[in-house]
Amino acid sequence: MHAAASAHIDYLLHLADNAVVLGQRNAEWCGHGPILEEDIAMSNISLDLVGQARLLYQHVAALKNDGSTEDSLAYFRHAGEFRNYTLLELPHHQALVGYAVDNRDYAVTIVRNFLYSALMALLWEQLQQSTDAQLAAIAAKSLKEVRYHLRHSHDWLVRFGDGTDESHQRAQAALNQLMPYTQEFWTVSAFETQAAKDGVGVDVTGLRNDWHTLVQNALAQATLQMPSSDGFVTTGKHGVHSEHLSFLLDEMQSLARAHPEGVW
Amino acid sequence: MATLTSAPSTQAVWDALDVLTDPEIPVVTLREMGILRDVHVEGNAVEVVITPTYSGCPAMEQIHDDIVSTVKALGVAVRVTTQLAPAWTTDWMTPHARDKLREYGIAPPALCSHAAPSANGSSSIVLQFASKAVARDVVACPRCNSHDTTETSHFGSTACKSLYKCLSCMEPFDYFKPY
Numbered sequence: 001m002h003a004a005a006s007a008h009i010d011y012l013l014h015l016a017d018n019a020v021v022l023g024q025r026n027a028e029w030c031g032h033g034p035i036l037e038e039d040i041a042m043s044n045i046s047l048d049l050v051g052q053a054r055l056l057y058q059h060v061a062a063l064k065n066d067g068s069t070e071d072s073l074a075y076f077r078h079a080g081e082f083r084n085y086t087l088l089e090l091p092h093h094q095a096l097v098g099y100a101v102d103n104r105d106y107a108v109t110i111v112r113n114f115l116y117s118a119l120m121a122l123l124w125e126q127l128q129q130s131t132d133a134q135l136a137a138i139a140a141k142s143l144k145e146v147r148y149h150l151r152h153s154h155d156w157l158v159r160f161g162d163g164t165d166e167s168h169q170r171a172q173a174a175l176n177q178l179m180p181y182t183q184e185f186w187t188v189s190a191f192e193t194q195a196a197k198d199g200v201g202v203d204v205t206g207l208r209n210d211w212h213t214l215v216q217n218a219l220a221q222a223t224l225q226m227p228s229s230d231g232f233v234t235t236g237k238h239g240v241h242s243e244h245l246s247f248l249l250d251e252m253q254s255l256a257r258a259h260p261e262g263v264w
Numbered sequence: 265m266a267t268l269t270s271a272p273s274t275q276a277v278w279d280a281l282d283v284l285t286d287p288e289i290p291v292v293t294l295r296e297m298g299i300l301r302d303v304h305v306e307g308n309a310v311e312v313v314i315t316p317t318y319s320g321c322p323a324m325e326q327i328h329d330d331i332v333s334t335v336k337a338l339g340v341a342v343r344v345t346t347q348l349a350p351a352w353t354t355d356w357m358t359p360h361a362r363d364k365l366r367e368y369g370i371a372p373p374a375l376c377s378h379a380a381p382s383a384n385g386s387s388s389i390v391l392q393f394a395s396k397a398v399a400r401d402v403v404a405c406p407r408c409n410s411h412d413t414t415e416t417s418h419f420g421s422t423a424c425k426s427l428y429k430c431l432s433c434m435e436p437f438d439y440f441k442p443y
Contacts, residue, residue, distance in 0.1 A: 037417035037427070044419040051320025055348070137348035141319055144351065144443050152418045 007194035009060055010083060011201045012135065013073070014191070014237050016056035017084035020074055021245070022116060023049030024252045025088065026109065034106050041152060045113070048145040055138045075256035079245045086234035087112060087181035089245040094170075095177045107160055107170040111178055114153035118214045119185055120146045122207040131199035154218055161222025172224055179229040185211075187233050272338050277303045277310055280334055287326040288422050291368040294327060298356030301347060309341040315352045317443070318423040354424075354443045366406045369437055371428065374401045376442035403439050405430035415439075 027046040033039025057070035090112070092104040124146055127139035160171035186208050195201030219226055234242070256262075272280075281303070284294045294300045294314075302313035312331050316324050328344050335342035354373040357365075362372035403413050410432035417427040425438040 037419070040421075041417060041419035044423045047320035047322070047423055048318060049320070051316075051318060055319055134348070137351065138319075140351040141316075141348060144353075145319060148418060148441065155418075 004194060004198050005063075007191040008132070008198065008200050009063060010191035011195035012056055012060045012063075014083040016053045016060065016073070017082045018088055018116075019049045019056065020053035020252075021082065021084040021248065022088040022112075023047075023053060024248055025090075025092070026113070028092065028104070029109065032104070038106070042109070045149050045152070048142075048149070052138065052142045052145070055141070056135075059134045059138065071256060075253045076260075079241050079249055080239045082241065082245060082249070083237045083239060084245075085116075085181070085184050086236035086242050086245075087178060087184065088116065089236065089242060089248055090178075090181070091244055094173055105170060105174065106156075107167070107174040108178070110153050110156040110160065111171060111174040113149060114157050114218065115178060115182055115215065117146050117150040117153055118211055118218075119182075119204075119207070121150050122210055122214075123202060123204065126202040126207070130201070135200065157218055157224075158222045161219070161224040168223070171222065172227075175219075175224060176227040179227045180231050181234055183229055183233045184236065189237055192237075271305050271308045271340060272310070274303050274305050277305060277312070277335060277338065280338055281312070281331065284327075284330050284334060287323045287330075288424075289365070289368070289370065291364045292357075292361045294331075296358045296361035296364075298352060299327060300331075305340075309343065310335050310338075311343045311345055313345045313347050315347050317352050321423060323422075352443070354440060365440060369406050370425065371403045371406050371437060371439040373440040373442040374403070401439075401442070403428055405433060405435060406437055407435040408433040 023046045026042050026049070029039060029042040030046070031039065033042055053074065054070050057073045060073060061068040061070055090108075092106070092109050094103075094105055094108060121143065124139045124143040128136050128143065130136040130139065157171065160167040162168070186205055188203075188205060192201055192204060196203040216226060236242075236245070278295075281300060282293060282295055286292050286294060286297055286299070289297075297317070299314050299317065300312065301315050302311075304311040304313075312335065314324075314327065314331070331344050332342055353376060355375055357372065365372045402411055403415075404411055405413050405428075408430060410430055412431040413428050414431060415426060416429050416436070419425075420427045420438050424441060424443065426441050427436065428439045429436045
């Protein structure tokens with residue numbers, strides 16, 4: 001495939017995979033939320049994210065025109081083909097905790113949603129000017145939705161940070177754990193550079209100052225400290241993931257793979 | 265299936281579709297919600313253009329099926345096309361639909377043309393929005409019309425609604441969020 005066309009597809013898959021992986025991860029709270037209202041909130045946020053992913057996968061399938069469908073793209077690619085940020089596939093628990101549902105920590109969920117929603121509010125806004133008209137249309141819808149996600153996670157971040165000693169400590173620990181993963185946002189890949197050059201995508205580094213201001217202001221309000229974000233830069237968008245993505249996909253894809261021709 | 269000798273008029277298709285209601289909120293029609301965008305009659309085939317509300321709204325499949333069966337009953341072939349741009353907005357809801365929502369117990373959405381960042385806005389608008397994230401719409405209670413209401417949860421029974429409570433009459437109610 002031509003370099004520009006291939007970068008275009010990879011860029012759309014990156015956006016779609018981000019949405020579907022976080023949507024699937026957050027859906028783990030469905031029926032298990034800390035309180036009923038949050039159970040419903042997280043399910044609704046997941047629904048928006050999965051909806052955004054569907055629109056993007058449908059668009060990729062139409063562009064590829066090779067028999068791909070939204071389902072084949074979501075359910076029949078393996079972890080190495082997913083281009084989501086590593087941040088979004090991590091379990092809902094603090095660092096160095098075993099992979100057990102008992103250890104899910106809502107502070108991790110909220111901090112991740114906040115860091116990602118802050119980026120996407122800025123990114124979707126710019127993508128409304130994409131030369132890919134369908135992507136611009138998807139961006140206009142997604143922007144409306146992500147504003148509510150940002151508002152929700154921002155409120156809870158402040159409530160946790162400026163709450164009890166324990167909620168403050170857990171929110172700070174989640175920030176310390178997750179902030180280094182945001183380096184991947186700003187470490188631009190070849191397909192992002194090409195997509196930005198073609199006007200399909202956005203030069204994400206141009207959003208960094210605004211993102212930093214947004215996060216800094218929220219943390220100040222939440223009485224939380226901005227942690228350092230250095231060390232290893234994750235490579236999820238290149239298809240090199242943490243061990244957690246395969247487990248997540250296994251669960252998400254199992255039904256479609258067990259019954260590949262199944263319909264409702 | 266019955267086949268008409270002549271194609272129905274565009275108006276006849278609109279009239280037939282006018283009875284279809286939102287599967288989640290059965291007091292308002294798809295047309296009043298702004299989901300039905302256009303009807304084209306070409307020969308003996310009809311194209312109905314719809315626009316989705318929230319990206320992940322599960323009612324869209326039902327809406328699609330309802331339209332197909334309604335138009336097929338007119339004896340013509342039908343194709344439903346989904347159009348994303350311009351993005352659906354609650355501002356398209358008719359005044360009549362807003363009244364019906366209120367009577368049904370759902371506070372209708374505030375106009376977002378006043379509050380939401382514009383389509384060509386700069387990132388400073390997003391920053392502004394985030395810094396005002398705790399500011400809430402003033403929502404009148406659909407039962408007693410008091411403005412002394414408070415949000416209990418951003419997200420309600422469906423993606424498009426949040427939960428409110430009236431501090432005057434103590435009624436809990438849904439608020440249709442501006443989109």
